Amino acid sequence: MTGRITGISGPTVSADAAGLKLYERVFVGHAMLTGEVVRIEKNRSVIQVYENTRGLAVSEPVEGTGTPLTVRLGPGILSGIFDGLQRPLQTLRDESGPFIKTAKALNPLDFSRQWAFHRLIKEGDTLHPGDIIGYVREGPFQHTILCPPHVQGKLSWVADKDIRLDSPVGALEDGTEIPGYHDWPVRVRRPFRKKRSPSERLVTGQRVIDFLFPIARGGTAIMPGGFGTGKTILDQSIAKFADVDIVVYVGCGERGNEIAELIEEFELLKDPWTNRTLMERTILCVNTSNMPVAAREASIYTAVSMAEYYRDMGLHVLMLADSISRWAEALREISSSLEELPGEEGYPTYLASRLSGFLERAGVVESGGGKAGSLSMILSVSPPGGDFTEPVTQSCLRTSGAFLMLDTALAHRRHFPAINWFQSFSLYGSELLEQEREMVPLEWEEARSRCKDILQKEEGLREVAEIVGVEGLQDPDRLLMHVAETIRLRFLSQNAYTEDAFSAPERTLSIIRGILDFYDEASKRLKEGIPLEELLTGKGLRGEGIER
Amino acid sequence: MQLSEHRYNTVSSIAGPLLFVQGVMQARIGEVVRIQSPEGKVLDGEVLEINGDTVMLEVYGITQGLDIKGTSVVFTDSVKRAPLSRDMIGRVFNGAFKPIDGLPPLFPETWAPVTGYPINPSARARPVEFIETGVSVIDGLNTLVKGQKLPVFSCSGLPSKEVVAAILRNARIMGREASSQERDRIRQAGDFVVVFAALGLTFYEYAFYETVLREMRSGFVAFVNMADEPVMERLLTPRFALTAAEYLAFERGMDVLVIITDMTNYCDALREVSTAREELPGRRGYPGYMYSDLASLYERAGRIRQQKGSVTMLPVVTMPEDDITHPIPDLTGYITEGQIVLSRSLHQKGIFPPVDVLPSLSRLMQRGIGKGHTREDHRAVSNLLYKYYAKGRDLRRLEAIVGRDGMTDKDKQMLDFADSFEGEFVHQGGARRSVFETLDIGLDILKRFKLEE
Structure with missing residues (x-):
């Protein structure tokens, strides 16, 4: 099916081509820009173009391909770096230099290998x-x-x-x-025989997540945070340390320098679980903020299709997207150039349904081949002005299993990961940390609620202390403040640039157990009349150095 | 490349900076047009949108005096390009890339489209090379590296231009283990160049910057769009500046520092065009695509693997109503690799540069400091200074409630530390400090209060 361009507005092109199918892939103009049909009127098709439309002229040809937008799935995807349309960026660089000047289609797989x-x-x-x-x-x-x-x-x-x-x-x-190999339409989820409820834990190596707000394999989590709250660092830490087979990292409308950093690091660093370089288990799908907006919209679908493909082999796949807000903004930009009626804050009204449709592609499934694999998702959200009442955060909240809220105040105190322990939550259950029970005897559920309780009480005491000073508090309260501080500094925060960046589950559990045991012991001694000062310096305790 | 030119006299409507022309054949998005007014005045413009044979144009310049009958439009069939040459260095241009320094026009060696091309993420080199700005609070706690984009968030009335001037006077690129001799050699070779883009500046501000630029030892290229000059050109000026910067960096192997001031004026111009196009307004009336638009500027900073040259960017953003959550600083902060935040209260205390360390951040600092970059103890000193200053600032609130007498000795010491930190480390007046001096001052304060661990 061919036609001609009749109008151009931003990434949206209308053409007089009749007979195109909705969501059919088309080539637009002499430059053969990739596009997708998003609306059909009687004699007019509206096309969303995935490349920069600058220089495109009316009356240039539009050609239908008869198939929807697809990804190519086959051996050789792993360790690859692709753009939002699955063009291999390294091949593109070798062929046409450091700047992306062409819209040329390139085979994502190396056919000569x-x-x-x-x-x-x-x-x-x-x-x-x-x-x-x-x-x-x-x-x-x-x-x-x-x-x-x-x-x-x-x-x-x-x-x-x-x-x-x-x-x-x-x-x-x-x-x-x-x-x-085969080509798979990106907007269609890959079929499976059966879906199971997520029940296995996914170790991220971040204590605050693994202990307080665990994520299950096949589960979903969202991570909203204003700028400077450490979303990207946390994302990258999880990408490095999560105990999954394959990580699909989507750089969706974010910084190019960060991707450069990630690539260089992943080529050197070792996966703590297998001791191979991280790049060997990673697929990057990158559409930085200055790359075409519409391709940003497609990038998460391209990435999730590749992730599902590996899941179907019975592997555990984790997809990280930084950030889903940029995807939503791309959706908004396209929607507004289609002159659709806007919903909240200009986002199209189908934002929530698109998001939940996307998030539901995560899960634990038995594939057609009979193998059970999982696809987990962790999506970061960049709410404007750090305001969590905005539509993207709110839409994600409804479908995601864990909510890890990044807090500007914590980030300013250089407490990283800056996950707020009062407002974050996880719907995944306590069985997730059971495996370490034998090594570290600890009732996870109980320890977790005690930990939260201590932090909650500290919050209340801090207000009192602001007025009367810490010295004005009762001894048990001062002890609690001390314990809470230890939990915050020694347990919940982790420096991404030191060895502590990754904490294995047994280490996570033994640290918190050490702190809680100290609290129990010190409370008992306090009642026996031993002065608080001695307890805080560790002198008045019987057992040797419980606290690290 | 001008294949064919078409002239049309079919203007159908004019709205602010926008012009609609009918019956146009084969217009291109981004195509350069020349508009001739009834009096013979010629204006530049660009195709924004095409709907059938009706074309929407954006006019760079003042549309006053245009009409429907006597105005004609020439379509040039080419997109906007910038003329580039090494001879740009030392020159001053207006927002439309015309020389305004009274010197002869430039002979271009090459032309490049002003919107540039995105750097292939897999071709980027990660920024790790330290730039010594000579300003303690930046070098010590918010280190700038080559290829980074680090904006200055200011408020109206704060000395942002003096801060930028201090950086311009003192910035030096320090290669790995570069000796001071080597550093001088690098500078003399003229491999370091400043590209300056003035957006909507008043004459007073511009005159200040011009003096600073002329006094610099390294070369500069200036692009100037003044406060009373066409608003639409303000959208083009930074693109010319960045195209020039990319040319000098990646074709000529230079290290380029791009200063853009003030991005707030740029965003307001963007909003003006957006409302004229009757687009749906986003937050505070700014268009929904402002993030992508800003990214198309900021993301042009960077380095390329196995290639000399770098583009480092230092944009200035004046936060309307001192509000860091306003869309302009907010979206900027989401794209840039950190921010240097100026504070009104420090300024009132007479501290220069009045940089508030707590909300300031350099995301790329970790890779650019320490052994082989600056000094081994850099990270430790910077973390401790930050930590204690944050604590001291917290305690100031308590002091306001209970009074100094009601506080413990330890807390009082922390308060004194915060004062010394502001007064000695942050405050440096017009002096230049090497990064070693900076770290020594920091260490000295830490030792004096016996706070170091």
């Missing part, structure tokens, strides 16, 4: 979409090659050693060739 292929089926077997044909080794993982969607029939031959993606891995009796 050899992969050692192990087949798991043989000639004569009947193949259904999603069936496992075999696997290749991609880094530390068995990358299963699945039967692409819409391919079904009896197998006439299948490769049994090295494969390259530019030739098929097998063929059906009717002659249909089966490629080693």
